[in-house]
Amino acid sequence: MSNSDAKQGESASLGLTVKKSENLSEWYQQVVLKAGFADYSPVGGCMVYMPWGYAIWEHIRGYLDSELRKLGHQNAYFPLLIPESLLKLESDHFAGFMPEVAWVEHGGDEKLQERLAIRPTSETIMYYMYAKWIKSHRDLPLLLNQWNNVVRWDTKSTRLFLRTREFLWQEGHTAHATKEEAEKEVFTILGIYERLLRDALALPSIVGLKSEGEKFPGALFTATLEVLMPDGKAVQAGTSHHLGQNFAKVFDIRFLTEQQTKEYVWQTSWGVSTRLIGSLLMVHGDDKGAIIPPRVAPVQVVIVPIYYSEQDAATVTVKAKSVAQRLEAAGLRVKVDDRADKTPGWKFNEWELKGVPLRVEIGPRDVVKDQAVLARRDTREKIQVKLEELETRVQALLDDIHATLLKRAEDHLVRNQWDIEDYEQFKRVLEEKGGFLRASWCGYLDCETTIKNETGATVRVIPLNQKPKHEKCFRCERKATKLAYFARSY
Amino acid sequence: MSNSDAKQGESASLGLTVKKSENLSEWYQQVVLKAGFADYSPVGGCMVYMPWGYAIWEHIRGYLDSELRKLGHQNAYFPLLIPESLLKLESDHFAGFMPEVAWVEHGGDEKLQERLAIRPTSETIMYYMYAKWIKSHRDLPLLLNQWNNVVRWDTKSTRLFLRTREFLWQEGHTAHATKEEAEKEVFTILGIYERLLRDALALPSIVGLKSEGEKFPGALFTATLEVLMPDGKAVQAGTSHHLGQNFAKVFDIRFLTEQQTKEYVWQTSWGVSTRLIGSLLMVHGDDKGAIIPPRVAPVQVVIVPIYYSEQDAATVTVKAKSVAQRLEAAGLRVKVDDRADKTPGWKFNEWELKGVPLRVEIGPRDVVKDQAVLARRDTREKIQVKLEELETRVQALLDDIHATLLKRAEDHLVRNQWDIEDYEQFKRVLEEKGGFLRASWCGYLDCETTIKNETGATVRVIPLNQKPKHEKCFRCERKATKLAYFARSY
Structure with a gap:
């Protein structure tokens, strides 16, 4: 009896004080903190990965690293700090990341001649080296990956694992002789990510392309995986970018072909981060706490x-x-x-x-x-x-x-997709149900921006091989060219 | 014939243009660059770890991580950025690292309220958290390790792997209930490092303690492993610090004992870095290039x-x-x-x-x-x-x-140790032969400083269980209390 009393007393303080269905945000924070996955740190927006959470990252890393190696990717490590002049070279890229860069201006007591960015991503520092290393078609494809930390000085509020100013990730960066080969790489990686999510994390995802407004700054196009959270908001779980020759031209990465001509390389970059841990915790857990896929x-x-x-x-x-x-x-x-x-x-x-x-x-x-x-x-x-x-x-x-967790998540994903006819319905479904809103859409940036500003929803993903169901855009009446999945997102 | 000619032509441009015995420094740089272990980067003092070099680090990591886990250590990850106020708390520590800190002062366009240090090491940010986590004797020992990058804005010239402003390492940080238990941990880790060097890297080392002048800023004492390079200079290959209660008092890390009293914890910290790669390349290679231990x-x-x-x-x-x-x-x-x-x-x-x-x-x-x-x-x-x-x-x-490489290195180490009688002989042997100079020494900081300033040699290591051979210090005539190994170092 006293044993049972004690047990209840202890479990009450240890356990969760809120139900997942009642307050997902509070439930999530309690799970992450009370189960010891992570903790807040004294640095605003930066978290501590505790052993119980970090170990999940190690298993993700083990799985993915092995898949990447099978296809000939090699690991390397490039500097944390990037000279401003280098980061500025590709203007779209710089414009996209500039607002979030943490800058180093002093080393010891000495003011630096040029300020250095803590990498928000490594395209620029890596491609400076690629230009030095790639001379001939025999140097291609170049398939490098790094497991590292990046910093994005985001002003939005922190959510452990899902939005922090520093996070851990892998970033792959490849260079190819042809546009087609680079495109193939983009989708090969997307496939690897999709299997990582499904086979290791029990997370189903919707894969496809990003819109113009959501693509990576400096990319030709971005492929993405989107995972649906229990509250109907999406998480971008990974991206794979076709960079075209944008960076190659800026960094002058050229190779001598077999025909002795000089050509710019075609490039890709792609990454998944510790967001994956936040996603799997939020999707699988219940009122008793976390459920980690085996x-x-x-x-x-x-x-x-x-x-x-x-x-x-x-x-x-x-x-x-x-x-x-x-x-x-x-x-x-x-x-x-x-x-x-x-x-x-x-x-x-x-x-x-x-x-x-x-x-x-x-x-x-x-x-x-x-x-x-x-x-x-x-x-x-x-x-x-x-x-x-x-x-x-x-x-x-x-x-x-594993199969049961995956099936539950798949059921949730299937049950929370809605076919949208018009903008009024769009707004109503978004408020009342959330989830993915499938709509025939024009694809124009101005339309996308209006929707984002008016509703907070963005184009999460445009699946390949799905055609618009209507002739006209659900909002602006221009010709519909895509079937787009809209959602609010983390 | 023409085949053979072509081969010679190619190998001349590919191969080394200097002998190891003639110019070690130039030889080392050529090996690292031409064999593709690493490259210089556009950021002064920071290097690129290329796949061929990074893979060695992955194998070192695999070996050491497994050894640490066997003894109950767990991996975690703490923030890259440390608020200045936190770094300042332990004054010796801050004084030691302050001159080498890279400071972040802006996030995007916004000036930060407090500047943030890129971690030169993580004691302060970790122990802030330890104070939060450690409440009872049941929380001890706490045995955490992290594999990460650190930045020390060193003004000395760069040497690939051996001295760079950013480098990769592991840093272990433990907290214990007693001074003895912490001391045991310091030497357990030293033993693990010694075996890592010998059994995986084929590197013999001399182990022992650092002097007052060379110990870690904030430590009670520092244990070290020193490896001898072919030119007679030493490399500090790893260190293991007994931090006493210095940080515990500053960060207020206390635990409730079984007797219901509150006590400060006893701590250790320890690390090895990618310097190990530089050391093994320099020790084992020959005029044809690198020799990597199997x-x-x-x-x-x-x-x-x-x-x-x-x-x-x-x-x-x-x-x-x-x-x-x-x-x-x-x-x-x-x-x-x-x-x-x-x-x-x-x-x-x-x-x-x-x-x-x-x-x-x-x-x-x-x-x-x-x-x-x-x-x-x-x-x-x-x-x-x-x-x-x-x-x-x-x-x-x-x-x-492996055995042959180890034996060669051991022979070199044995042949390059000299028993020193007086300061004149010390200076002569240092100039003519280099290597480790074994001397009966007083242990005083002022004597150490004089020797360093006059000769460039420092106390590398004071082996345990070796007694001074003379009554008086070889330089200053005070009582000799230690047998110290002096050398110039990288």
Whole structure:
């Protein structure tokens, strides 16, 4: 009795004080902070990635890095600081990033001759080097990637993982001999990102192109992946840009062809960031806390020994540790929570808050019967299994949890897309339902700007191979040329 | 004949134009640039880590990260930018780093209310958070590490990998309940570093303590590893600091003990950086280029098919690829150089320059006889092996190459240590021979400063368990309390 009271008292302070459906924003912040994914820092707009959150990034990095290597991409590292004169060379690019640049003006006591930008992205510093390195068609394609930190001095309010002034990401930068080869790269990468989201993070996404107003400053076009949050707002989860020859001309990146002519290279750049962590937390979690998709979970299986006497404690804990060893040998990430000063119920709550996908409970009777109870984080279902089939069942359950999370997110995505006929309906659906608003659209920047200013919604993505359903733009009556997905976004 | 002429012409422009023994500094720069480990950038003092150099860092990171995890350390990530007020809190620390800080004063067009330092190291920003997180003895030890970039606006001239204004490193920061536990951590880490150097980088080091003049600003004491370069100058390869309670008192990091008292924590911090890459390149290379120790080599085995007819080309290349597959299946990093526009000789030169530890040559006769020729990079010895024993022989040779590189470096280290009797001899040996000068020393800061100013040599390391051999200091006649190793350093 007193045990149960204590448990409730503890779990109340540990647990969430708000439901996900009632206040998503507050729920999200509580999950991130209370489960120890991240913390605010004393630097306005910059966050601390705590071990529980950083580990997810390490798994994302492991998955993606391996995919990129298979296609011949290599990692490198370029300087953090970019001379202003270099950043200025491509004017659209500079205009796009200028308002968000953090500037270094002093080194020690000495005023610098030229101020240096902390990289908001690395096109300019990298392409200065590319011009030096690329001489011949034999140097192409050049396929480089870097895992680093960038700073964008955003004035909007901070949201942990989703909007911070410094964040971690990877940025790939490639140079090719032809426009077609660069275009192929843009969509190859988009495909890799889409699979990363679906297969590792259990996140479905809508892929396609950005509009003129939303494309990367300096790009020919931008391909994007958009993920839908529970409140109907979109998150841009990754982008892949066809840079054409814009930067090549500015930085004079030319190569000698086999025919001995000199040509400018065609380039791409692309990236995903730690926003992905924010996205998966917001999509998958529930009122008990986070639910981390198994393939990127820092701990995939937590084992909680359950006992009510000192005598049982030893037996059960020994069993728990041997079970852990078996699961680790099967390649899983496992933790035994053998803290003596916490009740099993307290531990259940804590690991549910932290989002471990599967819990194994082992009590004295389980030891005798050579069995264990598996508790799924996603459905909260409990399953009794014989230890002889432990590894198989655990692996199957983790796969099923992944599939279930993905299916839930897919259902949400499907249920929250609306076909829009006209601007009045657009505004009404946006207010009442949110989600993706599919509309036949003219594609003009002025129309896009008007919609953004009047409603706060932007063109998130224009899927390839989808045609407008009406002749005229849903808002401005010009000819409809695209089927665009509008939404409000993070 | 013409083939051979072409080869010589090509290799002359590709290869090194200076011998290692004649001009180490120029030799080093040529190796780093021509082999593609790194390049200069348009930002003064900052370098580009090219894939061939960055990959070594990834292997160092893989080795060390795994060792740190085994002991319970976790990775995290803290902000790049540190408010000046925070950096100032510990006065020795601030005084030490202040002259080298790069300051951010503007975000976009807006002048910041307080200027922000780009981290030269992360004690202050991390310990601000530690004060928030550590409440009870149950929160200890806290064992965090981060892999990141730091900036120190050094005014000395740049040397690729060895001295740059931005560099990559890891910084570990731990908090403990007792002074003894922190001290144990300092030396545990020193041991891990020592093994990293010896077992992965084939670098012997001298370990011990730093003097008062050389210890970390804000530390109780600093433990260090020093590696000797071919010119007799030392490189500080890693440090591990006992911070005592200095930072804990300044940042108010206190915990509730089991006895319900409040105590300040005891802390350590420690790091190794991409300097390690510069050190191993400088120590192991020869007049043909780099020699990368096998365990951190981006490519451990390069396979060069050798043929003089189109007909042979196909057979030999197929064989080369099947050999590569076998070696990859054995867990090795392998590359087949099947470029059709380069001669075997050209390829040999290039991979020797780049430092691949083992080359496999396969010609038409080898295919028939089911054999191959292995060429060691370190001794340039060629060994004919039967393909049936390929994996075993290659693995054994790689281990032997590691052992040979380590032995060479150990011999150099042993041969370049001198017992010093007095200051005149000290100055003479320093000029004529360099290396480590072992001297019975008083330990006083004023004596250390005088020696540094007069000779350019500093106390590199004071090994534990070595006693002074004379009663009096070799320079100032005060009582000798330590046996100190002096050297000039990078």
